[in-house]
Amino acid sequence: MSTIKPLIIFCTITHFLFFGIPAQASSATKILNLAEQLNLASHPTWLKLLHYERNTKHSVVLTKNFFISSNGRNNPSAELSATINAYFAPWEPGNMDEHARCRFPARYFWLSQQLPLPNYKIREPKCQKLENWALFERVKSISLLLVSGYLGNPASTFGHTLLKLNTDSTTDNQLFDLTLNYGALVPENENTLLYVVRGLWGGYEAGFSDKYFYTQDMVYSHTEQRDIWEYKLILSDEERLLLIFHIWEIVGHKFGYYFLDKNCAYRLAELLELVIDEELLGNVLVWYVPVELFHRLNDIDKVRHESIGQKLIQSVRFIPSSQRKFYQKLNLLTTEELEIFNSIILKGLHFSKEELEKISIERRILILDNLLAYYEYKLLADKPESIRKKEEIKKQILLARLQLPVRSMPTIKIPDLPSPAEGSPPMEFGFNIANESNKDVFLRLNWSPFKKELIGSNSLEGDELVVFDLTVGIHKDEHKIFLDQLDFIRVINLNTLPIQLADENHWSWKLRVGADRIEKEGKYRYDGVVSFGAGYAWEWNKNLITYGIADISAHTLAPYVRLRPHLGFRFDWRKTRAWFYLGTESASDNKFYEVWGGKIQYQLTDRYAFYAEFSNEKATQSSIGLKWYW
Structure with missing residues (x-):
């Protein structure tokens, strides 16, 4: 038995060396030949996966490691060949996530529908980072978010666009849904005039970043007081999966940034064009503002519904800013109660204690609850130098509130504001x-x-x-x-x-x-x-x-x-x-x-x-x- 076991191992290694590698090389050659016959290198989807823009001969992605071939940015055929060859590369123990199958799942997902890739798995178990990030079991739909304009930032004056992966969360805001943002990489404390000039003429690089929705909600809804409209899209499982795979591929890679056209709305429209047949970027002239993307989504939705009875937009949900929510709550206060409310803001709780104690406990609770909501709203939006004083006043109000019975705030319905795209x-x-x-x-x-x-x-x-x-x-x-x-x-x-x-x-x-x-x-x-x-x-x-x-x-x-x-x-x-x-x-x-x-x-x-x-x-x-x- 002791001589047979080494012999088996020797024969196995010999077979792999003399038959396994040639077999893999033969498979790769056959796949490459078939890809060439099908002219996949010039297929619109392949060019979109590489971010070759219309009528250009190079990809707009600037990061070198987005390409497997050294010439991939300028030669889609070379990148296709390198991608197919990389599919057959051996897996390195301890470094599985760096394999091309893990780094470029969208490419192989699409290629598997065009070519007979041997042993292809839609979800490769070896790609643990991708598995943990994508939450395949939980993501049920995809939304585009239209953020209202903000005059405090030149790049946000005309609005902003985000993409959100919707999980099966039952919460209204789905704060832990993954959200994709595209923005310029601007140095801290950049001069505003320089920022505008460089943004107009392509002086910045930009990129996609992925964060939980609550971080975006904190910035847009609570700090900048901007309203959001969520457009939930109707995509097939295959379309949704391809889009998620491609988002994984591009996060962290750099692009050129142009304020007027190659902006957040343009790049997210590019992503969506990967999975829908209709054009979102056709006939773009000098400008592509965020609301333009949503006008085009509405047009596609209408045409689809009239022609084939299907829609692209499942629903539009209004997400009001924290300021809008807060002012809606204030409507519960009477004129006299608002005077007490303002007095506490100006002078502090101890100066208005006598007026506060004259009213009923129920109304006192309502005033104090609204004051707590007010300071929560102001602390998120205010500058750091004014926060300390407000935190001290908030503590005083909280102590006063704890001395009163427990009551929940009445449910407030915020009237829906129509989307700007309407x-x-x-x-x-x-x-x-x-x-x-x-x-x-x-x-x-x-x-x-x-x-x-x-x-x-x-x-x-x-x-x-x-x-x-x-x-x-x-x-x-x-x-x-x-x-x-x-x-x-x-x-x-x-x-x-x-x-x-x-x-x-x-x-x-x-x-x-x-x-x-x-x-x-x-x-x-x-x-x-x-x-x-x-x-x-x-x-x-x-x-x-x-x-x-x-x-x-x-x-x-x-x-x-x-x-x-x-x-x-x-x-x-x-x-x-x-x-x-x-x-x-x-x-x-x-x-x-x-x-x-x-x-x-x-x-x-x-x-x-x-x-x-x-x-x-x-x-x-x-x-x-x-x-x-x-």
Whole structure:
């Protein structure tokens, strides 16, 4: 027996050396030949897996170890050959997770559907890191998240997009679901102007990162006070698995970052295009803002439903910011109770103890519970230097609350806010007939890549954000084309918080950088304008918002500095929205002159609108026409 056992081992090793390796090499050769016959290297899915963009000859992934072949970034055929050969590479004990099958599961999952890969397993037991990360048994669906805009960060002004892997969690927020984020890798304390310039011209690298949803919720909902809309998608098991596999492949790898187009929405649209047949990135011009992705999802969903009776979007869930939740809770307090609430915020609990003890225990509990909610909300959003004082006040309130009976806060229902993608798309083209101050009539054409204005159906709560709003005029008789107006940026931020709190910012503000065509001394001239204003706004009901703001502006024509106090009114009635303003503006003779104007828009569909505008300030006094959004 002792001589037979070594002989068996010797024969086994000899067989492996002389037959096993050639057999593997033969299998690899056959697979490579079949892949070449099927022209898989130029297959759209293979190119998407490598992130070769449309009409380009290289991958946009910058990280070298994303490719197996040294020439994989520029040669999809070489990368395909290297990927197939790597499939047959031996497993290294103690380093199983570094095998190509573990690093690139999406590639092999797709290749297994095109080629007879021997011994292929969808879930390879040796890939323990992938098994632990992917939670295959628990992930039931995939969602895209649309985050509202945030004016505190230039890159977030137009919103943000995330992807979430939904587990079978029964909690409403599913805080431990894995969430995929794409963002620029920006140095700490980067200068804002440099940040904008480098973001526009590709000065940053970017990448995907995966975190639990609660970390994203903490930043967006609790710190920046942004609302989120969750679009849960209907994907097949195969589509969902391919997408999860590919997310594993790309997390941590670097891409180039461009603020206008190669941004979070664009990269997540690329991922989704891997598993759906429809295009999400077709006909992208100069800009791809986050809401654009969701408009296209809505369009695909509608076409699918009408043509084959199936949908892409299962549901849309509104996730309100912590500020919105908190203010909804405050509605439970009476006017007198709100006065006590504000008094405690301003002076502390001991100064208001007497007023607090005059009311019933039930109402006292409600005030203290709301105060605890308030300080929780403020501690998450405030700057570090002001946190210590608030923590001390919160402790005092908590001690006072512990002396009262246990009561749960009443259940508060937050009204759903429609998704921004339910309104008009952001890009706008308009044409209208206009009337000049000398009564001449001419044609005007208007275009903006991003227009969310007060009278538009995509302005949810009365704010305005417009970028590069270009208007040109065409005189038919004179055969002349001229610039009529240009706004590089126009912002109106109306703070219409429903309850006045002592420690909250209640300011509304406006900003405009642009140029107007005006009539001066019988001639048409161009006046460059930089204007900023601040004031207050009031929402009387869902149909009426008013504001009072004082602007100070710098001009290229005299008077060079002007003051403009004015009132504004925004009406919303079904499909009609209107905005009017009335005020006075200082002039060089130390007098104030009346200024007024307005716009009215009737929404025909989410893509078309009829509108009119008028003003006593510019060369163009009135116009009427049509708008097209896309």
